[in-house]
Amino acid sequence: MFPISLQNHLESTLDTHLAEIRPVSGGDIHRAYRLIAADGREWFVKTNDTTQAPAMFKTEAQGLALLGASRVIRTPKVFGHGCTDDGHAYLLMEYIAPGYKNRLFWENFGRALSNLHGNTSAQFGFAHNNFIGSLPQSNTRHPSWEVFYAEERLWPQMLQACEKGYFDKAAETQLDHLCQKLAWLCPKEPPALTHGDLWSGNFLCDASGQAVLIDPAAAFTHREMDLAMSRLFGGFDAAFYSAYEEAWPLESGFEKRMEVYQLYYLLVHVNLFGGGYVEQVREILRRWG
Numbered sequence: 705m706f707p708i709s710l711q712n713h714l715e716s717t718l719d720t721h722l723a724e725i726r727p728v729s730g731g732d733i734h735r736a737y738r739l740i741a742a743d744g745r746e747w748f749v750k751t752n753d754t755t756q757a758p759a760m761f762k763t764e765a766q767g768l769a770l771l772g773a774s775r776v777i778r779t780p781k782v783f784g785h786g787c788t789d790d791g792h793a794y795l796l797m798e799y800i801a802p803g804y805k806n807r808l809f810w811e812n813f814g815r816a817l818s819n820l821h822g823n824t825s826a827q828f829g830f831a832h833n834n835f836i837g838s839l840p841q842s843n844t845r846h847p848s849w850e851v852f853y854a855e856e857r858l859w860p861q862m863l864q865a866c867e868k869g870y871f872d873k874a875a876e877t878q879l880d881h882l883c884q885k886l887a888w889l890c891p892k893e894p895p896a897l898t899h900g901d902l903w904s905g906n907f908l909c910d911a912s913g914q915a916v917l918i919d920p921a922a923a924f925t926h927r928e929m930d931l932a933m934s935r936l937f938g939g940f941d942a943a944f945y946s947a948y949e950e951a952w953p954l955e956s957g958f959e960k961r962m963e964v965y966q967l968y969y970l971l972v973h974v975n976l977f978g979g980g981y982v983e984q985v986r987e988i989l990r991r992w993g
Contacts, residue, residue, distance in 0.1 A: 706737060710751060710792040714739065717784060717796070718747070730905070733760075733838050738799055746799040747783065756838070757793035761785040763834035764795060767900075767922035774897060776819035778916045803911040810940065813907075813915040814947030821927040821952065823897035828852035830923040836901055837976050839864075843923045849893075850886035853926070853968075858883065861971035870974055870982050878993025882964070885992065889964055891955040895924035901969075902930040903937055928958060932965035963988050 706725045715722055724740040734750040734757075750761065765782045772779035780797040787793040829845035829852060842860060846852040862879050865871050899906065900921030908916040931948070934940050967988045973981040 707751070707788070707790075707792045709788045709790050710794060713786075713788050713792075714747075714749065714794070714796065720745065748780065748797045748799040749794055750797075751792055751794045753791050753793070754838075756835075756840075758785075758787045760835050760838070761793055761795035763832065764920065766832065767834060767920035768797075768918075770897070770922050771820065771899065771917055771920055774820050774823050776822075777813075777816040778910065778914060779920075780916065780918060800908050800916050801911045803909050803913050805909050806913040809909060809913055809915065810943035811947040813940075814944040815951045816915060817902075817930065817944075818948050818951035821896040821898065821930070824894045825897075825924040826895075828895045828924055828926075829856065834921055834923070836921040836972055839972060839975055841900075841921055841923075848887075849890055849895075849926050850883070853886055853890070854883040857925075857968045858971065861968065861975060865971055865974050865985075868975070870979060871985070875986065875989055875993075878989040881993045882967075882989065886964070889961055889992075890926060890928070893926060896927035898923065898925045898927060898930045900925070900929070902933045904934075904940070926965070927952075928954065928962070929965050929968075931958070932962045933969050935962060936966050936969055964992060 711722060711725065718741070720741040720743065722739050723742040726738040726740070728736040728738050728748070730736070734752045736748065736750050739747040739749055752760070762785055765785050768779045768782055771777065780800055783796040783798070785793075785795045827845040827847050828849055830843035833843050834841050842856045844856055846855070858879060862871065862876065866876065899917055900923055901919060906917065906919045908918060910916050931945070931954070934944075967985065970981050970985050970988070974985060
């Protein structure tokens, strides 16, 4: 049931009457709805009642704005975010009408992502922390990738997983050994603007057949992070990777080192969803630790 207080708040914000509020499926964390005004205008809203939801929606809006400002790939326009007096946090965005992937969809998407990654910064990190899923993600800036990846990505997730009983001191030792190798495992490249959680559930195809990025965990990281995440759960179409590499080739050896980046996302999944991902983490640590 859509909260009446939130409906009243959104109608006041939009200065309209909402004729329809339709639930939208697919989200793991938030409730989502398609809003349709009496005059036919449409919006998309996420809502959640948890205490951290306002911060999650604020940083998601900032991430969408950052990615969209690159003007190389579409993101939904954000109309506002906030919280009602009775605790219903929300993020209000444009509604993206779904379309069909035409024969150039994956090629265009791959080139667009390479262009996005061309946006750089003086250091790895970001101006503020954000979230990956419902987990806090630290973006404290560092001049080197290996220090940023170890201190702001891998160790926070590993320590949390250890506190939950998924790993022991031996796994921590293996991770320490892996982190000492990062300087030569990962190519030396400038910080790249990355989506941060690029799997098949975090992009849409709009009515014009173009990719639209949603649900970012954006920061300036290593560009290979996005590509590794995109390969974790089945991968994208081969044309996506071919177009990306044609636009900006990767250094040799990515197929092998890819799981070093995937380790972060697997640790996130351990902390979000439990032990089903523990063995994959252990296998990577055995190979690289």
